[in-house]
Amino acid sequence: xxxxxxxxxxxxxxxxxxxxxxxxxxxxxxxxxxxxxxxxxxxxxxxxxxxxxxxxxxxxxxxxxxxxxxxxxxxxxxxxxxxxxxxxxxxxxxxxxxxxxxxxxxxxxxxxxxxxxxxxxxxxxxxxxxxxxxxxxxxxxxxxxxxxxxxxxxxxxxxxxxxxxxxxxxxxxxxxxxxxxxxxxxxxxxxxxxxxxxxxxxxxxxxxxxxxxxxxxxxxxxxxxxxxxxxxxxxxxxxxxxxxxxxxxxxxxxxxxxxxxxxxxxxxxxxxxxx
Amino acid sequence: xxxxxxxxxxxxxxxxxxxxxxxxxxxxxxxxxxxxxxxxxxxxxxxxxxxxxxxxxxxxxxxxxxxxxxxxxxxxxxxxxxxxxxxxxxxxxxxxxxxxxxxxxxxxxxxxxxxxxxxxxxxxxxxxxxxxxxxxxxxxxxxxxxxxxxxxxxxxxxxxxxxxxxxxxxxxxxxxxxxxxxxxxxxxxxxxxxxxxxxxx
Ligand SMILES: [Zn+2]
Ligand SMILES: [Zn+2]
Numbered sequence: 001x002x003x004x005x006x007x008x009x010x011x012x013x014x015x016x017x018x019x020x021x022x023x024x025x026x027x028x029x030x031x032x033x034x035x036x037x038x039x040x041x042x043x044x045x046x047x048x049x050x051x052x053x054x055x056x057x058x059x060x061x062x063x064x065x066x067x068x069x070x071x072x073x074x075x076x077x078x079x080x081x082x083x084x085x086x087x088x089x090x091x092x093x094x095x096x097x098x099x100x101x102x103x104x105x106x107x108x109x110x111x112x113x114x115x116x117x118x119x120x121x122x123x124x125x126x127x128x129x130x131x132x133x134x135x136x137x138x139x140x141x142x143x144x145x146x147x148x149x150x151x152x153x154x155x156x157x158x159x160x161x162x163x164x165x166x167x168x169x170x171x172x173x174x175x176x177x178x179x180x181x182x183x184x185x186x187x188x189x190x191x192x193x194x195x196x197x198x199x200x201x202x203x204x205x206x207x208x209x210x211x212x213x214x215x216x217x218x219x220x221x222x223x224x225x226x227x228x229x230x231x232x233x234x235x236x237x238x239x240x241x242x243x244x245x246x247x248x249x250x251x252x253x254x255x256x257x258x259x260x261x262x263x264x265x266x267x268x269x270x271x272x273x274x275x
Numbered sequence: 276x277x278x279x280x281x282x283x284x285x286x287x288x289x290x291x292x293x294x295x296x297x298x299x300x301x302x303x304x305x306x307x308x309x310x311x312x313x314x315x316x317x318x319x320x321x322x323x324x325x326x327x328x329x330x331x332x333x334x335x336x337x338x339x340x341x342x343x344x345x346x347x348x349x350x351x352x353x354x355x356x357x358x359x360x361x362x363x364x365x366x367x368x369x370x371x372x373x374x375x376x377x378x379x380x381x382x383x384x385x386x387x388x389x390x391x392x393x394x395x396x397x398x399x400x401x402x403x404x405x406x407x408x409x410x411x412x413x414x415x416x417x418x419x420x421x422x423x424x425x426x427x428x429x430x431x432x433x434x435x436x437x438x439x440x441x442x443x444x445x446x447x448x449x450x451x452x453x454x455x456x457x458x459x460x461x462x463x464x465x466x467x468x469x470x471x472x473x474x475x476x
Binding site: 052 | 387390391392424425427428431432435439455456457
């Protein structure tokens, strides 16, 4: 049967790279065609009427023509630009990371509608959530699950016995929790506090609305972040590149606030001396 | 069976690696050059070699130049108290064409691209900071990165690094169509955007 020359799809634009003279290659995620690479011609020209409709991190409707090397975007309609990301560097840096995780966790053309809707909802949460980092953690856990890597949080990955409500351990290479009897049998098992385990289970099993109400202190958040990202590095066999940028922004903000504090203390001391 | 002799096939292949040139255009250019006078062909070859051997990046603004510092950086007529930051050398050309701007430039050579591992240290961002304390103090930095997500992210980061230096930071007006590249703007649009630039934050 001959394939249609044109097809229509919803898409999220995850990544784009310059291609040729004025074109861009778009890496997009679609609900029913999986992840695709599409050529958008002439969109680097400011005069291009299509340009504003294939912006990075936007939700779009596309009409696509089949091509020999790449399929080509023939029409694009902007559904949601997620403008907040253009004004907030922290939230944008997290969205880059979401885009990279999708690219690395999926194969081209593997249909995964739930992953598309999770990503769409995550873009929205990264714009609107009070704590965008929480939305990012929620995304990581669920994207891993939808890609076939659900961490085991209820039974020891060695003895299969139900985990007791005490301090336990987590192994990235075994993909789950370990009871205190079996932590020694696995290399690099990390301690896991009961509190972190409860939050992880809550995030894994509850809808976002129930997760969004959580308020995690920074130590607890760091424990969860380190654990989930360790698991991601194990799954991908590499550290996602965009993590470095998130960490750098965090580091620079911390350094700046330290500098400001130092500045303030110095000023007060000087005032003290002059009195 | 080898249809084309090796030098012909080789040049067709080399040319077709250039942006905007497919195998057909490439073959047409090669067959034109085969019939062209020897001087013209050698002049082209020399121009290509000089392009590689006789151009550098200006050690002050990182624009492409044959002398260092570049002609703009040493021009006494230019206003040294204002620096316009752009992504690529082609953007300098685009802004010069507007004839609206008489200050200096700073070329970043790209935008932040976390997913490709391109971070602040891979762009000429740190090189901008010492320039602010030159003999003629800089009073304004215009951030003229592209009006798209990648350009906005780079502008936000840059503004953050420049905060606290006391220098006024402005961004090109958003009248420019969103999503495209600066180098393709027509003079009128770009000139207006430059005049209507706004303070950041
Ligand atoms: Zn066990
Ligand atoms: Zn220069």
